[in-house]
Amino acid sequence: MVDVVKITKRVVDTLESKGSSPAFLWDDALPGFAVKALLSGTKRYVLKYRVGGGRAAKQRWLTLGTHGQLTPDQARALAQQALAAVARGEDPQAEKYKSRNQPTLTDVWNRFRAEHLPQRKPQTRYEYENQWREAIAPKLGRVAIDDVTRSEVDRLHKSMRLTPYRANRILALLSRLMTMAEVWELRPAGSNPCRHVERFKEQPRSRYLCAEELVRLGATMREMVEKGNLSPSAANAVRLLLLTGARLNEILTARWDWVDRDRCVLSLPDSKTGAKPVYLSAGALLVLDDQRSHSADNPYIFPGRSAEGRMINLRKPWVRICKGAGLDGVRLHDLRHTAASIAVGQGASLPIIGRLLGHSQAQTTHRYAHVDADPALIVANAIGDVLVAKISG
Template sequence: MKLTKRQIDGATAPGKKPVYLWEKSLAGFGVKVLPSGTKKFIVKYRAYGGGRTATQRWITIGAHGQIPLEQARKRAQQILAAVANGDDPQSERLAFREAPRLSDVWARFEDSELSSKKAATARDYRANWVQVIEPKLGAIRVADLSRAHVDKLHRSMSGTPYRANRAIALLSKLMTLSEIWEWRNQGTNPCRYIKKYKEEARERFFSMPELNKLGEAMRNLVDEGAIWPDMANALTLLLLTGARRNEVLSLKWSWVSLDQGLIRLPDSKTGKKTLYLSDHAVRLLQHQQKHSRDPDSSYVFPGQREGKHLINIAKPWSKICERAGLQDARIHDLRHTAASIAVGQGVGLPIIGRLLGHSQTQTTARYAHVDNDPALTAANTIGRAVAGALLK
């Protein structure tokens, strides 16, 4: 006996529990009548064609009134035919619905691996995820992420090639982890054949006239109270040492040896590292030690919050550049300038590499066999040139 539209229309569930109407000519196909009056076409079966001990599954096909009875019956026949072939349609639907999405990959990566990355790397990863990848791809199932998705994202960022390449590099890492975690088939990384954009190296060096302008602007802004002396000292030390921004901002007094003219960083982008201090840099740090805004801080350049170091020097740098009339100038250009001054003064490239920490230093033992004198001499060469412009 087949169910009829009239029979379904007239069915009710007078109590608090649903009432079921079953079609005898198609076992497992029926209608669920709810006390609210809603009626849904359903299919009931045993998983993988099993007997009474197999798991019982229920699939909702759709609501009566939205799907015609005959269409619901055909869909039920397809489902039950799949069951007869040993499939489990409901389990497959659940697996599809619960399949990990790209946002799940990021969450696991952030929880298990991101903490082992250096602070700057972790910050860049988070920025790329939150600002670039998540809004466009975060909701996509990992197994469904295709090269077309990746290519579209990459092309949408053609105006910022460096950031586009970094975003794809992170996405590729997440896809590789998906394969390792068996969330995606092996060897299917969709980032594999995406051609990276060509990145133009940006090497800006300040000329001596520009350094004169920077020095004058810093001194005037400090005198006017527009920037803290600590900020001006931090920027000057960046140029005197060629150090990276975070290496100077997070600097602790316990790492500084003014007598030896050395700063021994326990960690940096390239591992343990020694900074070499010119005489001018030593005098600047001696002045900073006496006149720091927080003399009791363990940090050379204390921040506004107690126990924290200076973090944001972008705003004072912007003020200095504006006052000096310099366009398109980055803080990192101070590091480039220190190197260019050394080259101009005839310092050899191996020594410059040591000054800037370009070599990967894994242990302090590597320094035990190297004489510091050539590097200190080079540091003083840079210091004299910089001092003539910034430290008048």
């Protein structure tokens, strides 16, 4: 069924598909403009045109919209705009198809995750996955990569102003994804929308536990272990973090076969700054001796729930410890700061402290790579002497 008539709401409402084929109603005033009635009863406004002009040119069908959502006059206006574009040498259907099939930010993330994340350290992979899943994907994941604008990025960044450090890290990841989109030629070079988005000012935290807080911390952990409110392994992990100044992940991933009691070191094959030794004071070795009885045959010093798994984090136990000890605003990483502050108080030089803690600035560590391990071990023991007296009771 093919009819040619002026398309109005009244005639469109009466149009019905008969038999097994859609019915078409062609407009008698605008060439190529029609209504298509589907077997389902849906009616769509369409435009048939030829690219480049002439009967030999390629024929295209452009869907303008659905009757009910568009009036005949609105559909006719869209058809006129499309025909004007055709007259200028453009192809509206091709542009629509291109827009519909353009890669999204999620596509860029999936490629980045497959090609680049495996090269990153486990903690970095975990943080990137978390930042993408919780912050970026819900807001921008479905946006076409070429359509992500600076205003959208700025709006996302400012929505996290209450957590400035996290907001800046998420912005950094998003900027990295945009840079890779340029490398993969999915965006024009130099079009990174994260540029000129002002980062939040980050205030460096310098929280150290004082002598009285250390005493409360030690007493609280002992009491909690005795009452069964804290596992001995969790308490020992906190003690070892304090006594070594090591990073949380370095301690929780440590294995028994990395412990060298003769040299008094825990030899990490990898860390944030590469392979490094964690110096074990006499107090730290005593903690390890106690922990041995709690790890059974597990290869990890701090076992998890499975027979060969490890402890994943200390966040929940640490919250309970801080609440019991009355420690406000203290992070697990502040235990590392506390160890460093005690080392300074013992008169240790900055190079030795950098070596002791595995300083994050590689040039500082490498500059003093010739320093013998003994001075660092001496400082480790000095830290241990101060801390053991306070947290052991």
